[in-house]
Amino acid sequence: MIHDIFVMALDAMRSYKIRTFLTLIGVIIGVASVIMVTTAGDSVSTFIADQWNIFNPTGMVIGTGTGGATPQLSIKSAVFTTNDVEKIQQLSSVKTVAPIGLIVLSKILKRDGFLNWESRPGDTMYASTPSLLEILNLQLAEGTMFEEGKNEVVISQNVAETFGKDKPLHVGDTIYLRRVDQVTLAAKIVGILKPTTSLSLFNTLSTPGIICPTKPYYSSYVGSNVGTPLKRVIAYQILLAEATDTSHVKDAQNQILNYLGKGGSDASQYKDQNSDFVVITQQYILDRVDQVMNVIRTYITAIALISLMIGGIGIANIMFATVTERTREIGTMMAIGAKRRDILQLFLYQATIIGLLGGLIGCILGASGSWFVVDLLNNSIQKLGGAFSTGTIQVAYTPEWFIIASIVGIIIGIAAGLLPARKAAKMDPVVALRYE
Amino acid sequence: MSEYVIEIDGLTKIYKSGKTEFKALSNISIKIRKGDFVAIMGPSGSGKSTLMNIIGCLDRPTSGTVIIDKENISIVSDNELAVIRGRKIGFIFQKFNLMPTMTALKNVVLPMVFLGGSKADRDQRASELLAKVGLTNWATHRPAELSGGQQQRVAIARALCNNPEIILADEPTGNLDTKTGEQIMELLVALNKEGKTVLLVTHAIALKRFANRVINMLDGEVTEEVQ
Numbered sequence: 207m208i209h210d211i212f213v214m215a216l217d218a219m220r221s222y223k224i225r226t227f228l229t230l231i232g233v234i235i236g237v238a239s240v241i242m243v244t245t246a247g248d249s250v251s252t253f254i255a256d257q258w259n260i261f262n263p264t265g266m267v268i269g270t271g272t273g274g275a276t277p278q279l280s281i282k283s284a285v286f287t288t289n290d291v292e293k294i295q296q297l298s299s300v301k302t303v304a305p306i307g308l309i310v311l312s313k314i315l316k317r318d319g320f321l322n323w324e325s326r327p328g329d330t331m332y333a334s335t336p337s338l339l340e341i342l343n344l345q346l347a348e349g350t351m352f353e354e355g356k357n358e359v360v361i362s363q364n365v366a367e368t369f370g371k372d373k374p375l376h377v378g379d380t381i382y383l384r385r386v387d388q389v390t391l392a393a394k395i396v397g398i399l400k401p402t403t404s405l406s407l408f409n410t411l412s413t414p415g416i417i418c419p420t421k422p423y424y425s426s427y428v429g430s431n432v433g434t435p436l437k438r439v440i441a442y443q444i445l446l447a448e449a450t451d452t453s454h455v456k457d458a459q460n461q462i463l464n465y466l467g468k469g470g471s472d473a474s475q476y477k478d479q480n481s482d483f484v485v486i487t488q489q490y491i492l493d494r495v496d497q498v499m500n501v502i503r504t505y506i507t508a509i510a511l512i513s514l515m516i517g518g519i520g521i522a523n524i525m526f527a528t529v530t531e532r533t534r535e536i537g538t539m540m541a542i543g544a545k546r547r548d549i550l551q552l553f554l555y556q557a558t559i560i561g562l563l564g565g566l567i568g569c570i571l572g573a574s575g576s577w578f579v580v581d582l583l584n585n586s587i588q589k590l591g592g593a594f595s596t597g598t599i600q601v602a603y604t605p606e607w608f609i610i611a612s613i614v615g616i617i618i619g620i621a622a623g624l625l626p627a628r629k630a631a632k633m634d635p636v637v638a639l640r641y642e
Numbered sequence: 643m644s645e646y647v648i649e650i651d652g653l654t655k656i657y658k659s660g661k662t663e664f665k666a667l668s669n670i671s672i673k674i675r676k677g678d679f680v681a682i683m684g685p686s687g688s689g690k691s692t693l694m695n696i697i698g699c700l701d702r703p704t705s706g707t708v709i710i711d712k713e714n715i716s717i718v719s720d721n722e723l724a725v726i727r728g729r730k731i732g733f734i735f736q737k738f739n740l741m742p743t744m745t746a747l748k749n750v751v752l753p754m755v756f757l758g759g760s761k762a763d764r765d766q767r768a769s770e771l772l773a774k775v776g777l778t779n780w781a782t783h784r785p786a787e788l789s790g791g792q793q794q795r796v797a798i799a800r801a802l803c804n805n806p807e808i809i810l811a812d813e814p815t816g817n818l819d820t821k822t823g824e825q826i827m828e829l830l831v832a833l834n835k836e837g838k839t840v841l842l843v844t845h846a847i848a849l850k851r852f853a854n855r856v857i858n859m860l861d862g863e864v865t866e867e868v869q
Contacts, residue, residue, distance in 0.1 A: 210755045217744065221743035222743075535739075538733075538741070539752070539756075540724065541698065541700060542727070542752060542753040542756070543725065543727050543728020543753045543756040543757060543804070545721050546724070547721075548756055635701075636700050639735070
């Protein structure tokens with residue numbers, strides 16, 4: 207019986223092919239756009255998270271700036287001393303810590319022949335320790351790490367090609383580094399880093415151009431304002447640290463903040479009164495990215511939901527028109543024994559079938575559409591270059607969408623079809639039979 | 643003593659529209675025997691359509707009792723009324739009222755669908771009825787592909803499918819030419835001979851001759867009965 211009425215609904219829809227098709231389009235566009243947006247969004251999120259994971263998920267940046275719920279790093283003042291680095295290294299939840307002393311170079315020079323010098327604009331150089339590589343998840347393509355106190359540096363692939371791709375620098379070459387204070391220092395290249403696709407705390411942080419030992423390259427000092435005689439010590443703007451494992455990230459963060467704030471650290475003496483100590487974890491940044499992605503996704507999904515609603519209104523509209531148009535048929539069906547429930551079912555089925563069909567077709571179109579969108583994104587990433595360019599976004603395809611889209615389609619169909627179907631079922635057969 | 647299939651006693655039907663009332667039927671009492679061929683005649687506005695709607699269980703009386711094949715239609719629910727319509731009454735309309743999207747066969751099957759039952763049985767019965775009205779070769783055609791007379795014969799087959807006690811024909815020849823109209827009337831006479839009670843609502847005086855009983859109506863009242 208229910209099956210018979212379902213078949214009748216299908217028959218009626220087959221007789222009004224164009225109308226059914228046009229009504230379907232509304233739902234198809236709605237469902238397809240929701241799925242496209244969400245799938246593309248998930249794909250990008252997954253891509254970013256994957257890129258991020260190349261950098262250590264247990265990693266964190268320690269610096270000064272503005273604390274609070276949305277901490278901001280400022281790299282203006284160098285306050286962390288070697289003593290602080292050693293103390294933080296001893297904290298129970300901290301696995302490794304490495305300082306970063308930012309050195310801005312005005313030029314990189316190379317001797318070409320006997321008297322000929324070639325120069326290139328400088329890059330950013332980090333004075334640090336070999337632990338930096340581990341924390342940033344960087345690897346040497348060739349060579350070794352530098353030794354503290356020696357004129358040795360490790361350079362990135364980019365810097366190796368700074369004098370031209372055809373004239374790459376090699377391990378063993380000597381370059382001359384001119385700092386912004388015009389001091390020029392010789393440096394022997396002992397290692398070249400593997401190219402990395404990682405995206406991290408700061409993009410530049412994760413792909414430093416040149417890494418060097420503190421001595422002899424780095425000379426930012428802070429003066430102690432306590433005790434005499436005046437003591438001048440080397441100080442770093444930023445420290446990078448790594449927790450013992452992912453479950454101890456929070457502990458490490460707290461221990462570090464506690465040490466810096468109350469534990470009698472050197473940094474607390476040198477820090478500007480108005481700034482706070484800030485420890486930004488990798489997880490925090492991932493969460494922030496997720497938040498941004500979610501805002502974008504929510505926004506676009508809202509728009510897509512509106513189009514879905516319009517699709518529903520389209521169904522309701524066409525169902526009202528159909529019910530009115532078929533008034534006499536409804537009257538006839540009642541005269542030959544149709545119960546009100548039969549009429550209600552007949553029209554609800556039609557609306558539901560349109561919803562379900564629209565949901566499924568929309569799902570297929572949405573899934574293929576997201577492949578297309580992701581492809582476009584990949585193309586523009588390639589053109590953009592930079593840290594992303596070696597990665598490819600994979601479509602985060604969710605088969606559950608078919609079930610969700612079907613259910614949503616059915617719900618839309620029922621919601622949109624209910625009023626018109628009730629209108630049909632409540633007709634007075636006498637009046638309906640007289641309808642012209 | 644013959645059995646009555648329709649017993650109407652003191653039937654009054656009043657239509658209300660806002661504050662104005664319109665008395666469509668006024669204190670009508672009619673008894674119709676099983677196997678009668680009754681022509682209900684009268685000009686438009688005489689109340690014959692209202693009477694037919696009430697006998698056809700499409701409408702309810704304002705007062706009075708109407709008993710159709712032992713069922714008092716004043717006291718049953720909408721659903722029960724629909725079942726009574728399906729089982730006991732076969733409608734034939736002036737404009738045939740076939741479902742335009744369905745084939746002749748599916749149109750005939752439709753009343754059986756609303757009552758349930760197996761598909762094979764229904765299709766079998768519908769084919770037999772189409773054969774009976776001479777449309778075996780037209781079973782898969784839609785109404786638009788059929789002539790008026792053929793459509794009305796499909797409608798008659800549809801009216802018969804649940805083997806109803808009463809055939810209600812409302813101006814069945816109104817949209818047909820005289821010759822085709824005659825054929826349809828002969829079909830109704832044949833059904834009457836098989837024992838169906840036929841109620842013919844018409845204002846065409848020429849159709850009187852097919853009936854064994856004529857009820858004349860005017861202004862909501864029965865003015866004359868001719869046996």
